[in-house]
Structure formats: C-alpha cells, structure tokens
Amino acid sequence: MQEADRLMTVCNSCRYCEGLCAVFPAMEMRRSFSDGDLNYLANLCHACGACYVDCQFSPPHEFNVNVPKTLAVARAESYAAYVWPRALSSMFERNGLVISLVAAFSMAAFILGFAAFNDPKLLFGVHTGPGAFYRLMPHNAMVALFGAAFLYAILALVMSVRAFWRDIGEPIGARADGGSIFQAIRDAGELRYLHGGGVGCYNEDDRPTDRRKLYHHLTFYGFLLCFAATSVATLYHYLLGREAPYAWWDLPVVLGSLGGIGLIVGPVGLLVAKARRDPALLDEGRYGMDVGFIAMLFLTGITGMALLLLRATPAMGPLLALHLGAVFALFITMPYGKFVHGIYRFAALVRYAQERRHGPNG
Amino acid sequence: MNSKYDVLVIGGGNAALCAAISARRAGASVLVLEGAPKFYRGGNTRHTRNMRCAHDAATEILTGPYTEEEFWDDLLRVTGGETDEELARFMIHESKDILNWIVEQGVRWQPSLGGTLSLGRTNSFFLGGGRAMLNALYLTAERLGVDIRYDAEVIDLRIDDGMFVSAELKRPIDGTTEVRASTLVAAAGGFEANIEWLKEYWGEAADNFLIRGTPYNRGSILKMLLAKGVQEVGDPTQCHAVAIDARAPKFDGGIITRHDSVVFGIVVNKHAQRFYDEGEDIWPKRYAIWGRLVAAQPDQIAYIIFDSTVVTSFMPTLFPPIAGDTIAELAAKLELDPAALEKTITEFNAAVRPGTFDHTILDDCRTEGITPAKTHWARRIETPPYLAYPVRPGITFTYLGTRVNKQARMLMNDGKPSANMFAAGEIMAGNVLGRGYAAGIGMTIGSVFGRIAGREAAKNARN
Numbered sequence: 001m002q003e004a005d006r007l008m009t010v011c012n013s014c015r016y017c018e019g020l021c022a023v024f025p026a027m028e029m030r031r032s033f034s035d036g037d038l039n040y041l042a043n044l045c046h047a048c049g050a051c052y053v054d055c056q057f058s059p060p061h062e063f064n065v066n067v068p069k070t071l072a073v074a075r076a077e078s079y080a081a082y083v084w085p086r087a088l089s090s091m092f093e094r095n096g097l098v099i100s101l102v103a104a105f106s107m108a109a110f111i112l113g114f115a116a117f118n119d120p121k122l123l124f125g126v127h128t129g130p131g132a133f134y135r136l137m138p139h140n141a142m143v144a145l146f147g148a149a150f151l152y153a154i155l156a157l158v159m160s161v162r163a164f165w166r167d168i169g170e171p172i173g174a175r176a177d178g179g180s181i182f183q184a185i186r187d188a189g190e191l192r193y194l195h196g197g198g199v200g201c202y203n204e205d206d207r208p209t210d211r212r213k214l215y216h217h218l219t220f221y222g223f224l225l226c227f228a229a230t231s232v233a234t235l236y237h238y239l240l241g242r243e244a245p246y247a248w249w250d251l252p253v254v255l256g257s258l259g260g261i262g263l264i265v266g267p268v269g270l271l272v273a274k275a276r277r278d279p280a281l282l283d284e285g286r287y288g289m290d291v292g293f294i295a296m297l298f299l300t301g302i303t304g305m306a307l308l309l310l311r312a313t314p315a316m317g318p319l320l321a322l323h324l325g326a327v328f329a330l331f332i333t334m335p336y337g338k339f340v341h342g343i344y345r346f347a348a349l350v351r352y353a354q355e356r357r358h359g360p361n362g
Numbered sequence: 363m364n365s366k367y368d369v370l371v372i373g374g375g376n377a378a379l380c381a382a383i384s385a386r387r388a389g390a391s392v393l394v395l396e397g398a399p400k401f402y403r404g405g406n407t408r409h410t411r412n413m414r415c416a417h418d419a420a421t422e423i424l425t426g427p428y429t430e431e432e433f434w435d436d437l438l439r440v441t442g443g444e445t446d447e448e449l450a451r452f453m454i455h456e457s458k459d460i461l462n463w464i465v466e467q468g469v470r471w472q473p474s475l476g477g478t479l480s481l482g483r484t485n486s487f488f489l490g491g492g493r494a495m496l497n498a499l500y501l502t503a504e505r506l507g508v509d510i511r512y513d514a515e516v517i518d519l520r521i522d523d524g525m526f527v528s529a530e531l532k533r534p535i536d537g538t539t540e541v542r543a544s545t546l547v548a549a550a551g552g553f554e555a556n557i558e559w560l561k562e563y564w565g566e567a568a569d570n571f572l573i574r575g576t577p578y579n580r581g582s583i584l585k586m587l588l589a590k591g592v593q594e595v596g597d598p599t600q601c602h603a604v605a606i607d608a609r610a611p612k613f614d615g616g617i618i619t620r621h622d623s624v625v626f627g628i629v630v631n632k633h634a635q636r637f638y639d640e641g642e643d644i645w646p647k648r649y650a651i652w653g654r655l656v657a658a659q660p661d662q663i664a665y666i667i668f669d670s671t672v673v674t675s676f677m678p679t680l681f682p683p684i685a686g687d688t689i690a691e692l693a694a695k696l697e698l699d700p701a702a703l704e705k706t707i708t709e710f711n712a713a714v715r716p717g718t719f720d721h722t723i724l725d726d727c728r729t730e731g732i733t734p735a736k737t738h739w740a741r742r743i744e745t746p747p748y749l750a751y752p753v754r755p756g757i758t759f760t761y762l763g764t765r766v767n768k769q770a771r772m773l774m775n776d777g778k779p780s781a782n783m784f785a786a787g788e789i790m791a792g793n794v795l796g797r798g799y800a801a802g803i804g805m806t807i808g809s810v811f812g813r814i815a816g817r818e819a820a821k822n823a824r825n
Contacts, residue, residue: 012678013618016411016491019472031678053497054490056408056616060401063618197489198470206497 004038004074010057010065017051020197022187022352023071024051029355039081040168042074043341043348046194049202049281059280072283079340082167084159091336096288099329099337103296106332107325113137114321123317130243136317137324139237146324149331156335161343168351180353187349188342191216204276215269219297220342222262226304229256245311257308263301267294293338299326367393367509368823369816370529370543372516372583374398375407376492376805377787378549379499380812381819383467385547386506388820393541394503395514395531397550398578402614403496403512405551406575406759406788406804409616410492411475412485413464413809414802415457423473426483430454436484436800444597444796452768453794456810461486464809468498485802516583519546521590524774525781544823545782547815548772549808552760552788553581554601555613560757563599570662572606574756577613584789587764592780593773596761596792602799603653606756607681608663618680621751624652625721625739626675627668628710629753631659634693634702636710641738644724650799657755664753665696667707669745675721683749692748711742759804763792770815782822784815 008027011017018024023045030037049068057063080092091098114123118136127135134142187193191213194201200208233252236242246253271294274282303323310319333339369385371378374396386392396403416430433454437445465471470489474482481487488495503510511533518530526546532538553559555577560568573579588594610619624640629652631637638655656664673683686692689707690700709732717727719741727740764785765773772780772790787808794807 009678010618010680013680014491014616015475016488016494016617018475019487019489031674050490050494054494056491056493056614057618061614062611197494207501 001035001038001074001077004042004070005033007065007067007070008033008038008041010063011067014057016056017054017067020050020054021046021048021193021195022349023067023193026352026355029359036167038074039078039164040348040351042071042078043164043344044193044352045071045075046191046345047072047201047281048194048196049278050196050199050208052281053196053202053206053208066280068281069283072281072286075341075344076283076286076289078164078344082160082163082344083336083340084156084163088336092289094288095286095337096292099289099292099296099333102333103299103326103329106329107322110321110325110328111318114317118317124314125317126312126314127316128245128312130245132245132311132316133320134243136320139243142324146328146331149328153331153334157340157343160335160340161347164344165347165351168348176350176354177357180350180357183353183356184346184349187353188346202278202281203273204278211269212273215266215273217266218262219266219270219294222259222264222266222301223297225255225259226263226300227259229253229259253308256304260301260305260308263297264305267298267301270294271298289338296326296330296333296337300330365542367391367541367543369393369545369547369819370395370526370541371547371549371816372529373405373547373549373551373787373789374403374510374512375405375549375551375787375808376410376495376499377789377808377812377815378547379404379496379503380464380467380809381547381549381784381786381816382503382508383499383506384813384816385820385823386503386508386816388817390816390820390823392503392508392816393543394508394510395516395529395541396510396512397515397580398512398576400512402576402578403500404493405579407492407496407808409575409614410488410495410802410805411617412481412487412802413460413805414485414800415461415806416454417458417461420483421461423471423486424483428484430458433457433484437794437803440798440800441796442798444798446793449766449768450794453807453810456814457806460806460809460813463813468502469495470498481801516550516586519583519586519590521587521783524591524778524783526783545784545819547770547812547819548583548587548764548783548785548789549787549812549815550583550789551579551581552601552762552791553579553584554757554760555579556581559585560601564657567657567662570754571603571657572608572610572615572619572754572756573613574604574606574615574619574758575613579759579788581760581762584763587772587783587785591774592783593765593775593777594762595765595790596763596796598760598762600761600797602650602758602761603657603755604650604758605652605656605664605666605753607679608752608754609681610754610756615756619756621666621679621753623666623668623672623676623679623751626672627666627743628707628736629655629664629666630698630703630706631664632661632698634698634706636706636732636734637664639734639737641728641736641740644722652753653755653757656753662754665698666751666753667692667703667743668749669743670747670749671741671745673749679751681751683751685747685749687746687748689748692750696750696752707743710736710740711744714740714742758799759788759791761792761795761797763788763790766790766793766811768814769818770811771818782819784819784822786811786815 051067057065080089196208200210229252307319368390369392371382371394416433472489515532520527528542606619693700693703713729713732729736770784772783
C-alpha cells in the first residue's frame with residue numbers, strides 16, 4: 001500500500017499516461033489516496049502493461065515506477081481484505097493449492113458418491129435417452145446440491161463486493177445509477193481497458209498484441225454460454241418437461257458446446273500468455289491464484305466436452321462425476337479465488353463511470 | 363555489420379528515428395547508432411510529451427486552428443528575433459504535414475493532458491508520452507529493416523573537406539570498429555549533460571546544475587563536427603533552464619521534478635532575500651525564466667515560499683513541500699537565517715495591496731514600496747503551516763548547434779553545403795530557436811528536419 005501510494009504521487013505529478021486507461025484519470029481526481037482509493041485504482045487496472053513500457057521512470061530508472069506490478073499486488077491483497085466471511089481471508093494465501101485441493105476433493109467425492117449410491121453395473125453402463133444422467137444422480141439431488149452451492153457463492157460474492165463498494169465509494173454506500181452501470185457493462189464486455197491505449201497489451205516484450213484480450217473473451221463468453229446452456233436446460237426441464245441429455249442440435253447442447261470450446265481454448269491461451277509474460281509486470285507471488293482459477297475453468301470445459309462426446313459410452317458415469325465435481329468446486333471456490341477479479345473490476349468500472357459523470361464525490 | 367550503409371544516423375531520439383524511417387522508406391540501407399543503453403534510448407525525447415504543429419482547422423485532439431502566421435509570431439516573440447526566418451517559416455509550413463506523417467509512423471495523439479489546457483489548441487500530445495512515441499518509432503524502424511545498435515558510442519568522425527567518410531564506433535561488446543556510410547545524419551542532441559563543457563560558460567556554478575534528461579547528452583558529436591569545419595549556430599553560452607526541485611536526482615528527473623508554484627508565493631535566495639518579481643508574467647513564461655534566475659543566485663539555490671492556503675492551486679508535486687508552523691521553524695528546516703526570513707516575509711506582507719486574485723490573468727494583486735516588487739498575484743503569506751520548495755536550475759537543452767540549410771544539409775565554415783552530411787533535432791535547433799522556448803517546438807524541429815534529413819540523405823546516397 002505504501003508503494004502504491006508513492007507511485008500515485010509520482011504518476012500524479014507526471015500524467016503522461018492519462019490517455020492509456022481509466023486508472024490515471026481516476027487518480028487525477030484525487031490528491032491523496034486512502035486505502036479504499038488505492039484498492040479502487042488497483043481493481044480498475046486491467047494489467048495491460050502499457051504504462052510500464054511507456055514510462056520514462058520504470059526500472060532501471062531510480063524512481064522505479066512499476067504501476068502494473070504494484071497494482072497487481074494491491075489487487076490481490078484487496079481480494080483477501082474484502083472477502084466474506086472475513087475468517088476465510090486466509091483462503092487467498094497459497095490460493096492455488098487451496099483451489100486444487102478443493103477441486104480434487106470435490107471430484108473424488110462425486111466419484112465415490114456415484115460408486116457408493118450406484119451399482120457398478122449402473123455406473124459403467126451405457127445410458128441413453130431422456131433422464132440418462134439422472135439414473136446416476138437424481139435430478140432433485142443435483143438441483144439441491146448445486147443450487148445450494150450456487151446460492152452460497154452468490155451470497156459470499158455479494159457480501160464481499162458490498163464491503164469493497166463501501167470502502168471505495170464516498171460517501172459510504174453510494175448507489176450506482178443506471179447509466180453508469182450500463183457504461184460499465186460495455187467497458188467490461190469489450191475489455192475496453194485491456195488495450196494499451198489502443199495498440200494491444202504488452203506481453204513478453206515491447207511489441208503489443210491483442211492476444212490476451214482474445215483469450216479472455218473466449219474464456220469469459222465461453223463461461224457465459226455454458227451458464228446459458230444450464231439455464232436453458234433448467235427451463236426445458238421445469239417448463240417443458242424435457243429431460244437431459246438433449247440432441248446435439250438442441251439449444252442447451254449448442255450453447256454448451258460453443259461455450260465448452262471457449263473454456264478450453266481461452267484458458268490454454270491465457271496460461272501460455274501468462275507463462276511467457278515479462279515477469280516484471282506480474283505479481284509472481286500470486287501465480288498460483290491465477291493459474292488455479294484458469295485451471296478450474298479449463299477443467300470444467302474439458303470434462304464437459306468429454307462428457308458430451310462420450311455420453312453414449314460406458315465412460316459417461318465417471319465423466320459425469322468428474323464434470324459435476326469440477327463444476328461444484330468452481331462454484332464453491334468462486335468467492336475465494338481469482339473469479340472475484342471480474343466482480344471487483346466491474347464494481348470499479350461502475351464507480352469510474354459515476355465519477356466521470358458526477359465527479360468523485362457524486 | 364554491413365560493410366557500408368547508405369545512411370548512418372548518429373543519435374536515437376525523435377529526430378534520429380524520423381531520419382532513419384524516412385531514409386529507409388526512400389529505399390536506403392540505414393544504421394542507427396544510439397549511444398545510450400536501450401532503456402535510456404532517445405535522449406530528451408524520453409521526457410517530452412507534445413509537439414507544436416501548425417494546422418488550419420480544429421482536429422479530434424486540437425481545439426482550434428493554429429495558422430502558420432500565428433506560429434511564426436509566437437516563434438518571433440520567444441526568440442526575440444534570433445531565428446533564421448526563411449528556415450523557420452519553412453519548418454512551420456512543413457510542420458502541418460508532420461501531424462499526419464508521424465501518425466503513419468505509428469505515433470498516436472491524444473488531447474492535451476490535465477493541467478496543460480493552455481496548450482490544447484496549439485500542441486498535439488503523444489498518447490502515453492514521449493517514451494511511448496519513441497517506442498512506436500523504434501518498432502516502425504525495426505519493422506522497415508533499419509539496423510539499430512545501442513550502447514554505440516561514436517568516438518571519432520573521419521571527415522575530409524566537408525565530406526563524411528566513416529565513424530569510429532566503440533561498443534562494450536565488440537570494441538572499436540569503423541563504420542562507413544555514404545551519408546551521415548547527425549541527430550545526437552546537445553551537450554546539457556556535459557558539466558565540463560557547461561563550465562566553460564558558467565564556471566563552477568555549473569556543478570550545482572541538475573540535468574533534466576539522461577546523462578548521455580554529452581554533445582560529443584556536435585563538438586567533433588564543429589572541430590572539423592562545420593559552421594556553428596546559436597549562442598554557446600545559452601541553455602534552456604527551469605527551476606526544479608533541489609532534491610531531484612542529478613540526471614533524468616524529467617517532468618516530475620518541476621515546480622510551477624512561483625506565482626503563488628515568493629522566492630528567496632540562501633540569504634532569505636527576494637531577488638525577482640515573482641508575478642512578472644503568466645505561464646509558460648513565468649516557468650521558463652526561473653532556472654536562469656536561480657542559476658545567478660549564490661550557490662545556485664532558492665526557495666519558493668508560500669502558505670497553506672494555496673497548496674491545491676498547482677499540480678501535485680513529487681517531493682512534498684517542507685513545512686513549518688512558524689516562519690522561524692521553516693527557516694530552520696531550510697537552513698536559512700530565521701530572523702532574515704521573518705523580516706523578508708513581514709516586509710512583503712506589509713507591502714501587499716488589496717486586489718482580486720485571479721491566476722489566469724495578470725491580476726491587480728500587487729505590492730507597493732518594496733524592491734523587487736511582486737506585480738501580480740501578490741497575497742500575504744500568513745496562514746500556517748508555512749511551506750517551501752527548494753529549487754535549483756534544471757538544464758533542459760542547449761542552443762549551440764550546426765548550421766543547416768532547407769535540405770537539413772550542414773553548412774561548412776566557408777558557407778558551402780557539405781557533400782553528404784545532414785543534421786536534425788537539438789544539434790541544429792539553434793538555426794530556428796536562437797534562444798527562448800515555446801512548448802513542444804523542440805519536437806517539431808526534430809520531426810520536420812529529421813524527416814527531411816533522412817529523405818535528402820537517401821537521395822544523396824543514391825547519386
């Protein structure tokens with residue numbers, strides 16, 4: 001925090017980076033910086049790296065200005081600071097390990113559960129036609145378990161982001177207006193600030209590209225498509241009385257397949273980009289947190305696609321268990337991993353849109 | 363390294379890269395020798411942020427027209443006539459097209475930065491600042507196939523009767539080599555980082571100067587050229603200096619060490635005496651004269667003193683002001699004589715006449731009965747805590763250069779154009795800017811003459 005405060009003083013007396021993204025104009029609206037302000041700026045930063053490459057004072061200059069790295073550290077610390085319940089803030093220490101353990105346990109639990117509740121012949125049998133999945137796990141049990149996990153994740157996320165919003169918004173608890181929310185949805189939806197001021201973001205060297213943006217879009221929209229697939233399927237089930245699995249051309253499968261491809265290609269691209277990225281730009285101590293979340297998404301995507309491709313074979317039972325285990329782990333770790341970056345960044349974008357309209361105190 | 367290049371560019375800033383790109387685009391093989399390591403490449407361009415170009419209509423980023431005639435009037439005013447009118451008018455005319463040409467080389471514009479609204483009509487700002495601009499030019503040059511060497515110090519030039527033959531290059535990794543080329547573009551900046559050279563004109567006082575740019579602007583190429591018969595231009599004793607924070611590093615403190623708070627308080631020397639009218643003129647002139655004024659004071663140090671009522675009137679500063687609850691306490695922290703400072707401030711406060719303060723115009727807040735007077739923006743310093751910034755002269759650039767013609771071709775002492783030597787940027791800025799300064803004009807000189815020098819050198823190399 002002290003380092004972030006020092007940097008904002010340097011940057012505020014220079015201002016050359018003003019046109020690159022939202023962080024610097026937001027900074028210029030302030031002359032001194034509370035912890036809430038710094039957490040706001042940290043989450044507003046999309047880590048494109050342009051201000052590092054463009055800065056005449058970045059290392060090895062003695063002023064040692066490294067905004068992307070400093071804000072990455074502050075950002076990760078803010079996740080732990082605002083988490084609900086507060087007692088779980090230690091989840092963010094060695095987060096990669098925590099996430100992998102949860103995922104492993106969850107997947108193992110589903111495998112064991114399937115084995116315990118089902119006859120081996122059923123588990124390794126071939127099931128087709130409506131209700132095939134529910135022969136292995138009753139639909140109501142699935143809904144109860146995943147509904148509870150999902151609702152818990154929502155509750156924890158809402159409570160966390162509420163704490164964040166209170167800390168960054170002056171006066172306390174300022175409400176967002178519709179126009180600002182719409183602006184933030186647009187800014188987040190197109191990753192407006194992951195662009196290095198227009199040329200792309202900086203990765204392994206000083207040549208900007210849009211690769212990370214592309215992979216992030218694949219991941220994010222892949223996730224949304226999968227979510228949409230599940231939602232449509234739920235409507236089918238309850239409104240139309242049509243049970244999964246559905247034919248390949250049916251809407252839930254089409255959405256899920258497209259989303260699944262996104263969730264495989266996107267995370268792989270992001271992981272490769274992360275591995276190649278100039279370490280000077282990264283909060284290397286939090287490598288595990290980033291990788292953990294990306295791996296969770298990838299696992300969800302790959303098990304889902306495998307399930308789709310092999311659902312008419314004896315592998316369906318174990319794959320269903322693995323997929324459900326991955327999704328369950330994804331849900332319950334959402335409030336305690338890198339997933340929160342999207343939520344906080346969105347809140348920061350809403351705040352920024354408000355400031356642009358009404359000034360920092362409006 | 364190629365045995366012989368068409369064009370050798372010495373230097374690595376805006377002018378050098380514009381020359382390299384334009385020569386390469388004209389079909390020449392080009393080698394750029396930058397004396398600095400990669401991080402510090404680009405000399406003063408690293409610290410720039412805008413360029414002054416004439417334009418007949420408002421653009422996306424410029425708020426209104428800035429005609430060639432108005433540009434010329436501004437140049438005439440700031441230089442007090444010390445300019446080559448033909449060359450200057452030519453440059454101003456060419457600057458119009460630079461606005462587009464530089465974008466084609468990958469540089470991006472943005473509207474004027476916060477705190478610089480007064481430049482919104484005349485100056486185009488680089489998105490991301492000068493280093494972003496440089497990065498774009500380097501990427502373009504590399505993509506076009508320009509060869510670039512860093513840490514490449516030129517230690518000698520072989521020039522026969524006004525004709526460049528070869529350069530002796532010294533690099534840490536491969537020692538000394540000879541580089542031959544058909545033409546030379548010298549774009550290696552001024553000598554502001556060469557304290558020994560500055561001492562020739564300023565004496566020991568130069569030891570107390572701070573250099574706002576990199577330590578690599580040593581003027582060695584300029585010195586070699588002048589020693590080998592190239593005609594000089596510009597006053598060698600002059601340099602552009604502003605008041606910067608005395609706590610800034612010796613080199614490369616850049617933009618963030620400047621102070622623009624003079625008009626909001628008073629300025630005293632080490633004897634706690636005022637020495638110049640702090641309210642003489644409005645930005646940017648008020649900003650440009652103080653380096654020279656402080657340089658003339660004992661030990662080349664001064665202190666801007668103001669009170670807590672004006673802290674938010676100017677840009678936030680890198681170094682916080684030094685504070686004291688009483689004048690005496692502040693004086694002690696500054697190591698000034700407390701009684702002397704109290705006397706200076708008491709007399710100043712007593713001399714302040716009532717008026718309506720407005721820092722955007724020459725207002726009617728002034729003193730009466732003290733010398734020097736503060737003729738505008740004079741308000742009593744009476745609300746603790748009392749605050750101060752220590753300041754020293756910060757040298758930005760020098761005026762001495764090589765004389766050139768409209769082809770950017772160097773002229774020799776006998777008045778004849780050189781057979782194959784061109785110059786661009788600060789090394790020849792004195793042709794146009796004999797003294798004084800207008801924001802962004804150094805970059806105009808660099809881009810306009812860089813582009814021309816590259817084009818002409820390429821043409822020359824083919825003949």
